[in-house]
Amino acid sequence: MSDLFYWQSLNRAMDAEMAADETVITLGEDVGLYGGTYRVTEGLMAKYGEWRVRDTPISENSFTGLGVGAAMLGLRPVVEIMTINFALFAIDAIINMAAKIPFMSGGQFPMPLTIRMPGGIARQLGAQHSQRLEHTLMNVPGLRIAVPATPQDAYWQLRQAIHSDDALIVLEHELLYFSKGDVNEKAVAPPIHQALLRRSGRDVTCIAYSRMVILALEAAEFLAKEGIEMTVIDLRSLAPIDWDTCVQSVQQTHHCLIVEEDCRFAGAGAELSATLQERCFYFLDRPIQRVAGLDIPTPFNGKLEAASIPRTEDIISAVRQMLGTPGGQS
Amino acid sequence: MDRLQMRAMLRDMLRARAFEEAAAQGYAQGQIAGFLHLYPGEEAVAVGVLHAAEPGDYVVSTYREHVHALVRGIPAQEIMAELHGKITGVSKGMGGSMHLFDASRRFLGGYAIVGETFPIALGAAYAVAYRRLPEAVICFFGDGAVNQGTFHESLNMAALWKLPILFVCENNHYQIGTEIHRHSAITEVYKRACGYGIPAEKVDGMDVLAVHAAARKALERVRSGDGPQFLELETYRYRGHSMADPASYRPNVELNAYQANDPIAAAIHEAESAYPSADAMAAVGADCISHFCDHCCQEGHLDKAEITRLRQEVQAEVDDAVRFAQQSAEPDMQDAWSVFHHNRRYEVLMETAP
Ligand SMILES: Cc1ncc(C[n+]2csc(CCOP(=O)(O)OP(=O)(O)O)c2C)c(N)n1
Ligand SMILES: [Mg+2]
Numbered sequence: 138m139s140d141l142f143y144w145q146s147l148n149r150a151m152d153a154e155m156a157a158d159e160t161v162i163t164l165g166e167d168v169g170l171y172g173g174t175y176r177v178t179e180g181l182m183a184k185y186g187e188w189r190v191r192d193t194p195i196s197e198n199s200f201t202g203l204g205v206g207a208a209m210l211g212l213r214p215v216v217e218i219m220t221i222n223f224a225l226f227a228i229d230a231i232i233n234m235a236a237k238i239p240f241m242s243g244g245q246f247p248m249p250l251t252i253r254m255p256g257g258i259a260r261q262l263g264a265q266h267s268q269r270l271e272h273t274l275m276n277v278p279g280l281r282i283a284v285p286a287t288p289q290d291a292y293w294q295l296r297q298a299i300h301s302d303d304a305l306i307v308l309e310h311e312l313l314y315f316s317k318g319d320v321n322e323k324a325v326a327p328p329i330h331q332a333l334l335r336r337s338g339r340d341v342t343c344i345a346y347s348r349m350v351i352l353a354l355e356a357a358e359f360l361a362k363e364g365i366e367m368t369v370i371d372l373r374s375l376a377p378i379d380w381d382t383c384v385q386s387v388q389q390t391h392h393c394l395i396v397e398e399d400c401r402f403a404g405a406g407a408e409l410s411a412t413l414q415e416r417c418f419y420f421l422d423r424p425i426q427r428v429a430g431l432d433i434p435t436p437f438n439g440k441l442e443a444a445s446i447p448r449t450e451d452i453i454s455a456v457r458q459m460l461g462t463p464g465g466q467s
Numbered sequence: 468m469d470r471l472q473m474r475a476m477l478r479d480m481l482r483a484r485a486f487e488e489a490a491a492q493g494y495a496q497g498q499i500a501g502f503l504h505l506y507p508g509e510e511a512v513a514v515g516v517l518h519a520a521e522p523g524d525y526v527v528s529t530y531r532e533h534v535h536a537l538v539r540g541i542p543a544q545e546i547m548a549e550l551h552g553k554i555t556g557v558s559k560g561m562g563g564s565m566h567l568f569d570a571s572r573r574f575l576g577g578y579a580i581v582g583e584t585f586p587i588a589l590g591a592a593y594a595v596a597y598r599r600l601p602e603a604v605i606c607f608f609g610d611g612a613v614n615q616g617t618f619h620e621s622l623n624m625a626a627l628w629k630l631p632i633l634f635v636c637e638n639n640h641y642q643i644g645t646e647i648h649r650h651s652a653i654t655e656v657y658k659r660a661c662g663y664g665i666p667a668e669k670v671d672g673m674d675v676l677a678v679h680a681a682a683r684k685a686l687e688r689v690r691s692g693d694g695p696q697f698l699e700l701e702t703y704r705y706r707g708h709s710m711a712d713p714a715s716y717r718p719n720v721e722l723n724a725y726q727a728n729d730p731i732a733a734a735i736h737e738a739e740s741a742y743p744s745a746d747a748m749a750a751v752g753a754d755c756i757s758h759f760c761d762h763c764c765q766e767g768h769l770d771k772a773e774i775t776r777l778r779q780e781v782q783a784e785v786d787d788a789v790r791f792a793q794q795s796a797e798p799d800m801q802d803a804w805s806v807f808h809h810n811r812r813y814e815v816l817m818e819t820a821p
Contacts, residue, residue, distance in 0.1 A: 167642075167644070167645055168643070170716060171643065171645070171716055174643075192649055192650070194614030194642070194650040194651065195611045195612060195614050196615060196616065197615075198616050226580070226616070260501065261501035262501050262563075263502075263562060263563040264561075264566070265565070265566070265578070265579040266579055292508060320692070406594070425644045433803060433804070434561075434807070435559070436561050437552050437560060437562055437563030437564075438552035438560040438561070438563075439500060439552055439797050441561075441800060443802055
């Protein structure tokens with residue numbers, strides 16, 4: 138058990154998989170000599186050489202496609218896209234190739250490809266560098282998406298992704314790389330797509346993923362002082378979604394709040410909300426609510442940027458409103 | 468080149484350096500946040516090219532674009548305010564350092580996704596050609612950007628349809644931490660343009676006069692309907708890729724070598740050469756002396772006192788810009804929404820067809 142940064146646990150996961158299996162390779166911009174923009178591939182080139190840790194030109198479409206082609210020949214490529222914003226150039230390789238080849242080939246070609254990239258809003262990087270694309274990727278049959286929120290999950294889920302024979306996207310978060318947490322490299326991992334209860338409470342179920350889990354836990358802590366007990370579910374996976382864990386909890390609390398950093402319109406929250414009301418309609422005391430990013434390109438100005446995505450206060454007031462307890466008395 | 472023009476170019480190079488150093492300081496003090504990609508070392512490129520441009524020309528740039536904007540005539544105040552995210556910024560605090568836009572000065576923006584400047588320039592040039600105007604589109608990009616598919620796609624279409632674009636590669640030899648020999652099979656970038664039949668030339672990007680001369684010639688051809696032209700300008704950035712990058716991947720000897728050949732120092736040297744001191748004359752070789760002499764005869768004169776005056780002038784302008792930026796108001800969310808809906812009012816979008 139060790140206390141690691143999120144980036145370090147990803148680095149350990151990479152190292153463990155590369156040591157164990159020489160079909161694992163990684164490629165991307167500045168992953169080699171530089172050690173990765175967020176240090177995830179630090180030290181790997183020295184250890185495994187240039188053919189296994191490849192610095193690429195700025196050619197996202199083709200180097201992601203390279204990952205697809207290499208996976209068809211049985212390698213297990215881990216493609217790093219520096220940030221999700223640049224994946225827009227690789228969207229053909231991801232959606233038309235990686236997601237569809239296993240199916241179009243009648244099952245002849247599995248796709249043991251992992252694509253790692255950070256998404257989310259960091260700090261004042263402007264609209265082109267501050268966006269979330271999970272809504273786009275979730276909508277593509279054939280892609281699986283892991284969204285680790287903790288260093289432990291980052292470690293487990295990256296290793297599991299590399300083992301997977303399907304195209305798997307590990308969606309990291311720019312503001313989580315320097316968060317710290319206990320990582321047990323020996324412990325048995327839960328299934329990669331299983332949601333986990335980070336906190337249990339009887340009054341309301343809050344479903345979140347990635348960095349929003351941390352905000353949800355902060356809000357739960359705060360609400361507990363007011364006597365409101367909130368369950369926080371960390372989805373850990375956006376495709377597939379662990380419905381049973383969500384349904385079970387909502388059936389017990391009768392209230393459901395979904396928190397996502399992505400824009401509200403047609404996002405992950407919309408899918409969660411639609412399916413959960415289908416499955417839990419008669420258990421719900423109130424309509425399912427969403428706290429989400431505003432439907433606007435991210436403004437550069439720091440205050441506006443912060444106001445365009447959910448804050449802990451927004452979660453707290455949404456819960457109060459849902460439970461009809463304005464101003465803090467429970 | 469006359470004395471005034473030479474003075475103006477030197478002045479812009481000094482302005483550019485002073486502006487970027489002030490931005491670096493603002494970042495270090497926490498006044499400016501986000502990615503900040505600075506230009507010191509590369510001034511001769513922007514200044515040489517943009518001094519050869521006409522006011523009617525369009526400019527498309529990258530995230531390393533403060534100096535392109537400044538030399539293009541966007542007030543230092545408005546650029547600095549944008550870096551600070553203020554409502555008085557050229558993009559109203561919505562864009563930031565990497566997204567300076569100024570329609571009135573035909574500055575079509577800074578783009579943060581590498582490879583985006585090509586299609587934007589292509590489209591702008593298509594519109595210019597369609598209207599048969601004698602205008603050019605100047606498209607800036609780095610050595611790293613030429614491996615993006617859009618580069619190849621756009622060069623082909625530009626050549627195919629003879630579009631009025633001047634492609635300007637700012638070859639500083641690095642794609643963040645990856646040196647050009649490790650990211651490009653062909654490291655002489657201009658040769659790639661030849662593959663599309665686009666006239667291309669490699670020029671010393673540390674020499675503002677050489678850049679200016681090459682750009683002027685190329686722009687003349689573009690404007691006379693000869694189709695796209697391509698310049699590869701070899702240069703170097705003194706700082707890291709952005710303020711977040713310590714640039715530890717570059718050998719010190721390399722940085723020192725380029726700094727010894729500083730474009731501003733070189734420009735000052737040229738400018739001063741009207742009256743080289745006896746010591747200076749003695750210190751340089753025969754070729755240089757004859758070069759200086761020719762230059763002195765043909766060009767104007769500047770002296771040390773005037774250069775000092777220029778430095779003070781531009782520093783005052785930059786200090787004023789910083790003050791302006793710091794004192795300006797921040798936008799509020801209503802500003803953001805009104806910018807967002809500026810040309811697309813919801814009521815209009817929902818109108819049913821008659
Ligand atoms: C499509 C895309 N991929 C990756 C990046 C990250 N990135 C920003 S600048 C850069 C290097 C660009 O190098 P170059 O084109 O030579 O320009 P320079 O920064 O040297 O001026 C990279 C990889 C990006 N912004 N866009
Ligand atoms: Mg470069």
